[in-house]
Amino acid sequence: MEIYLPIAGIPVNVFVVFAMGLAVGFISGMFGIGGGFLMTPLLIFLGIGPAVAVATVSTHIAASSFSGVVTYWRRRALDLQLAAMLLLGGFVGTAAGVWLFTWLRTLGQLDLTISLSYVILLGSVGGLMVTESVRAILRSRSGKPAEIRRGGSHTWFHGLPLKLRFKQSRIYVSTIPVWTIGFLMGFVGAIMGIGGGFLLVPMLIYFLRVPTNVVIGTSMMLTLVTMATATVLHSVTNHLVDVILALILMVGGVMGAQFGARAGQRMRGERLRLLLGVLVLAVGVRFFVDLVLPPEEIYSIRMLEGPQ
C-alpha cells in the first residue's frame, strides 16, 4: 500500500517503512539504543532526502526512547539529576547542531558532513566496541573473571571545579565534563539524526563512572529530551519533519523494541556488545566505501526556490 508523504513529497510503501521501523526497533530494544544510526541511512536508501530523513528520525527516536524511559522510571533505574545536568549541555548542543545543519545545507556540504561523521564516529566507536568485547570474550574463555575496571577512578577532570554529588548514581564529579558530554550528544544528534545512545552509554560508564544499572535509563532520558527538542527545532527552522513518515516508523519501532528487549535479555553482555560493535562498524564502513568509490552520478540537484 503506497502512501504519499506530505513533506518528503514522494509516495512510499507503508509496509516497507513499517517493517523498517520494526527491524530497527528490534535492534534498539535489544541493545538499549535509539537506532537512529541505522534508521537514517535506511530512509535515505528509500529515496527520502537526507535532510528530511535526519529531521524525521529525531521524532521517531523521541517515541522509542520515551517508551524506554517509562519502563526504567518504574524500576527507579534512572538518575534524573544527572540527566538534567547533561541536558543543560544537550540543549546548547542541539541548538548549535541545528544551526550548523542549516548552514551546511546552504553550502551544499550537508550530505558530505553526515557521511563523514558516520564514518569517523561509527568507525571508531564500532572498532573500540569490537576489540573490547572480543577481549572480554577471550578473557572469560580462558577462565578469568570479566572485570570492569573501576580502580584508579580519579582522572584529571576530577580536579575541575563546580563539583556536584549525584545521589542516584553515587558519584561526585565536576559538572564541566557532564555538560561537555551533554553538549556533544545534542550536537551530534542534531547533525546526524542519531540519539547517540551508543556513544553516551560508554562515556557515562568510563568517564563519569556511573553504575551500569542506571546508565541506560539516564541515557534514554537524555535521548528523549534532545530528540524532542531536535524535532521542534527542525520543524521551526527547516520545516523538514514528515509527521506521517515519523508515525509509521514509530509504531513499528516501539513494537519491535519490545521483542528486541526480550531477545537481548537472553544474551550475555559481551556477546551483545560484540554484535552491536560489528553492526556499528559495518554501517561506518558502508559510508566509507560510498565516499571513496567513484559515484555513479557525480551531479546532484537541490532546489533553491520554487513550488512545494
Added chain:
Amino acid sequence: MRAARLALAGVVLAALGATPAAAAEKLVSSLSRHTVKITPSFTGAELVLFGIVERDAETPPHRGGYDIVATVKGPPETLVVRRKERVVGIWVNADSRTFVQVPSYLATLSSRPIEAIVPLDVARRLQLGLRRTLLPQQIGPDTADVVRDDPFRAAFLRLKDARKLYVEEKGAVTFLSSILYSATIPIPAGAPTGTYTVDLKLFADGALVASGNEAFDISKEGFEQFVAESAVDHGLLYGLASAAMALLTGWLAAVMFRRD
C-alpha cells in the same frame, strides 16, 4: 479514460456543428481534467489532452497532414546543480551552477520526431524539445543559456529525466483521424504543486499554422494540504505536535507491553 473519451466525443460534435472561424486553421483543445489533487494515495496521474483541428472551407487540405507539438511546463523553480570531485580520496561537492526560473516540470509531446516536423531553425526559435528549451543559468550578475553540450546542462536534464520530471515523447500525440488528436500527459508522483501550462503548436508542411493554450493545477488536498501548510506556516506548533505525538506513541507502547 472513459469519461475523457465521452468528453472528447462531445467536443468533436460541438466543433463540427460550429461555423468555421476566419483563420485558415484553428486548434480546439481540452484536458480530461483541470485539477490534479494530491491525496494520501497519490502515486502520479495521467491527463488526457485532446481536440480537433478546425479548417475552413477555402483552405485546401495539406498533403502531408498535420503535426502537433505540445509543451507542458510546471511552475518555475531555481535550483543548484552540484558536481562531485575527488578531494584527498573522497568525493565531495565542488563546482556548481544555478539554473534560474526553469520549469520544474517539462514535457514535450509530439506527433512525430520534432526534426521530422519542422526545420531546425524553427524548432530552435519556438524552443521545441528538451534540447532546444532555454534553461538560463546564473553567470555573474546575468543569466544566460549555455551551449547544448554543457556538462551541467546535460546533467540537469539527465537528473530531471530520472525523476520523470522532464519528458520528451515523440509519437505521444496521436491522430485518431486526420483532424482528431489526443495525447497523454504523464504526471509523476514527485511533481511539484502549482499551475501547469500546456502550449500547443500545429504544423503543416513544416510551417506553423495555429497554436493554442491550456492550463491545469496540481494541489495538495485535505490532509496532505493541511500537513504541508502547517509545517511551513506554523513550524513551532507543528514541531510541538510532532513531539507530543512521539511521546504519546512511546507511552502507549510502554503501557501496552507492560510486563511487571
